[in-house]
Amino acid sequence: xxLTGFMVNVPNWNTPPSDPFPTPPDFVIxxxxxxxxxxxxxxxxxxxxxxxxxxxxxxxWLPPNLGESDALQILIRNLxxxxxxxRSRPQK
Numbered sequence: 001x002x003l004t005g006f007m008v009n010v011p012n013w014n015t016p017p018s019d020p021f022p023t024p025p026d027f028v029i030x031x032x033x034x035x036x037x038x039x040x041x042x043x044x045x046x047x048x049x050x051x052x053x054x055x056x057x058x059x060x061w062l063p064p065n066l067g068e069s070d071a072l073q074i075l076i077r078n079l080x081x082x083x084x085x086x087r088s089r090p091q092k
Contacts, residue, residue, distance in 0.1 A: 005022060005023055006020040006021060006022055006023060007020065007021065007023045007027075008020055008021070009021075
């Protein structure tokens with residue numbers, strides 16, 4: 001379960017997680033500073049910092065629905081098929 005703005009403490013493998021508690025703002029800021037890229041870093045890929053992005057079209061570059069609509073349509077289609085099969089079976 002994910003709850004935005006809350007965190008749990010797990011001290012070791014043998015201890016269950018604590019109850020959720022609000023994430024302290026300084027903890028969030030510290031993690032953002034530790035995990036954010038710094039100027040001149042290359043993400044572990046040599047030459048990446050010299051990558052020419054001038055020719056790329058403006059974003060977003062991902063499809064707008066990321067497949068959610070397709071998945072929903074598949075579920076609806078299968079539900080309809082199952083209903084049709086149940087109705088068409090002869091009664092015993």
